[in-house]
Amino acid sequence: MADKMKVKITVNGTLYEREVEPRLLLSDFIRHDLGLTGTHVGCEHGLCGACTVLMNGEAVRSCILFTVMADGADIKTVESLGTMEKMHPIQEAFQEKHALQCGFCTPGFLMTTVEYLGKNPNPTAEEAREAIDGNFCRCTGYENIVEAVQLAAKKMAAHEQ
Amino acid sequence: MKPAPFDYFAPTSLEEALEKLTDLGYSGKVLAGGQSLIPAMNFRMARPAALVDLNKVTELSYIKPTQDGGLAIGTMTRDSAIEDSEVVKRLFPIIAEVMPNIAHKQIRNRGTFGGAVAHADPAAQIPALSLLLDAKMKIQSKKGDRWVDAQDFFMGPFMTVLEPEDLLTEVLLPGLVPGTGTSYKQISRQRGGYAQAAAISKVVMDGIKVKDVRVVLFSVAETPVLTKEPVRVLVGQVPTTEAIEAVAEYVAQNECDPGTDIHGTAEYRRNLVRVLVRRSLTEAVERARK
Ligand SMILES: Cc1cc2nc3c(=O)[nH]c(=O)nc-3n(C[C@H](O)[C@H](O)[C@H](O)COP(=O)(O)OP(=O)(O)OC[C@H]3O[C@@H](n4cnc5c(N)ncnc54)[C@H](O)[C@@H]3O)c2cc1C
Ligand code: FES
Ligand code: FES
Numbered sequence: 001m002a003d004k005m006k007v008k009i010t011v012n013g014t015l016y017e018r019e020v021e022p023r024l025l026l027s028d029f030i031r032h033d034l035g036l037t038g039t040h041v042g043c044e045h046g047l048c049g050a051c052t053v054l055m056n057g058e059a060v061r062s063c064i065l066f067t068v069m070a071d072g073a074d075i076k077t078v079e080s081l082g083t084m085e086k087m088h089p090i091q092e093a094f095q096e097k098h099a100l101q102c103g104f105c106t107p108g109f110l111m112t113t114v115e116y117l118g119k120n121p122n123p124t125a126e127e128a129r130e131a132i133d134g135n136f137c138r139c140t141g142y143e144n145i146v147e148a149v150q151l152a153a154k155k156m157a158a159h160e161q
Numbered sequence: 162m163k164p165a166p167f168d169y170f171a172p173t174s175l176e177e178a179l180e181k182l183t184d185l186g187y188s189g190k191v192l193a194g195g196q197s198l199i200p201a202m203n204f205r206m207a208r209p210a211a212l213v214d215l216n217k218v219t220e221l222s223y224i225k226p227t228q229d230g231g232l233a234i235g236t237m238t239r240d241s242a243i244e245d246s247e248v249v250k251r252l253f254p255i256i257a258e259v260m261p262n263i264a265h266k267q268i269r270n271r272g273t274f275g276g277a278v279a280h281a282d283p284a285a286q287i288p289a290l291s292l293l294l295d296a297k298m299k300i301q302s303k304k305g306d307r308w309v310d311a312q313d314f315f316m317g318p319f320m321t322v323l324e325p326e327d328l329l330t331e332v333l334l335p336g337l338v339p340g341t342g343t344s345y346k347q348i349s350r351q352r353g354g355y356a357q358a359a360a361i362s363k364v365v366m367d368g369i370k371v372k373d374v375r376v377v378l379f380s381v382a383e384t385p386v387l388t389k390e391p392v393r394v395l396v397g398q399v400p401t402t403e404a405i406e407a408v409a410e411y412v413a414q415n416e417c418d419p420g421t422d423i424h425g426t427a428e429y430r431r432n433l434v435r436v437l438v439r440r441s442l443t444e445a446v447e448r449a450r451k
Contacts, residue, residue, distance in 0.1 A: 046200045
């Protein structure tokens with residue numbers, strides 16, 4: 001068994017200092033060690049995007065990163081977005097547009113959208129479709145999700161004013 | 162879907178990384194973006210005894226213009242950094258055109274240029290680009306440095322000239338002749354999916370005739386293929402529609418070796434090659450004329 005390593009990782013604003021096995025996937029660190037089960041795991045080999053989180057502001061797949069690779073990083077998960085009482089504009093947009101049914105894929109779509117809209121605040125439908133090309137949804141279908149991404153952009157623009 | 166245990170080293174300098182790789186020999190493996198290696202480890206198709214993580218070796222991440230109008234790209238430069246780079250767009254529009262087709266944004270945020278070259282996936286874009294652009298690979302180890310041409314670098318599927326103690330540190334792209342036209346065409350099942358077949362062309366015109374041409378195929382043989390027929394037939398000639406069609410037909414029949422899988426038969430892929438070579442050559446010629 002390989003020796004455990006010390007890591008310091010900030011997740012949703014809290015600094016965690018933990019000892020982890022080098023082989024521990026970042027997705028498992030987030031879900032099992034920290035108990036933040038909002039990040040979902042679908043395929044565990046980089047295909048589906050359910051496990052998407054932000055690492056230093058960039059969307060990444062947490063199932064194909066080792067926790068030790070995130071030493072010193074700033075991680076944001078879906079729990080950082082909103083609360084039941086006060087949702088994030090992207091969450092509101094997904095709800096209003098019925099962009100989820102089972103919700104399994106949703107945390108990944110939300111985190112992908114956070115990074116994307118930060119850089120492209122006013123996407124066309126085609127651009128919104130491209131933005132989510134790395135996330136699978138197996139039950140809702142993509143039409144409503146594309147609309148939700150566009151509505152989210154409008155809501156966020158309004159928030160900023 | 163959990164990787165087997167391994168020893169982990171995270172050097173912070175190139176020197177230290179080379180030292181570690183020499184110490185570890187066959188039991189060591191380089192970890193770059195991890196976007197191919199970690200999925201393989203999750204499946205336990207790969208079970209390296211020790212990983213040497215390059216993510217803290219910041220000196221290996223750069224995009225530097227060179228004297229001849231080319232670029233030196235540090236192996237750890239992320240795909241997304243290349244995709245967003247203005248200097249890449251200006252000097253090598255073909256790279257900017259290809260990048261968004263590689264996997265998805267979340268993967269390009271971590272995957273590295275050098276990692277893709279070293280991985281040598283026959284279905285990958287970056288090895289093919291390096292062949293098209295006549296890249297020189299800088300390989301370093303404790304024993305010393307050497308340069309290997311892209312043409313001599315890829316040995317087979319996922320096989321290169323790299324030895325266990327070697328590190329690919331830089332990909333050097335010689336500058337393009339002014340007026341070079343380039344074009345990329347691929348067919349995949351969905352955006353970001355691996356290409357079932359793809360062709361990249363590069364053309365230099367001299368008046369109405371072709372002065373230089375290069376067509377690279379990938380995903381249709383064990384390594385990317387630098388085709389011969391376009392050079393043999395088109396150089397010094399007017400690239401008419403008929404000439405381009407004949408070249409595309411020849412290349413599809415004789416210069417690739419596609420396999421059959423659940424996504425398509427070998428015959429179907431040959432047909433894709435014919436169509437993609439025609440489209441990319443035609444567009445590259447048009448762009449070279451402008
Ligand atoms: C869902 C999914 C879809 C994908 N789709 C595509 C696609 O369409 N096209 C495509 O081209 N790729 C695709 N990829 C692969 C992705 O682009 C990888 O990032 C890339 O191929 C490897 O780069 P990396 O930096 O992640 O390398 P790693 O995974 O870290 O390493 C890959 C291999 O190269 C070796 N290596 C890495 N760097 C060096 C070095 N400097 N010196 C010596 N050896 C080294 C490693 O030891 C390992 O064997 C996809 C990946 C996933 C998960
Ligand atoms: S669980 Fe990470 S991509 Fe599917
Ligand atoms: S909402 Fe069920 S998979 Fe997307």
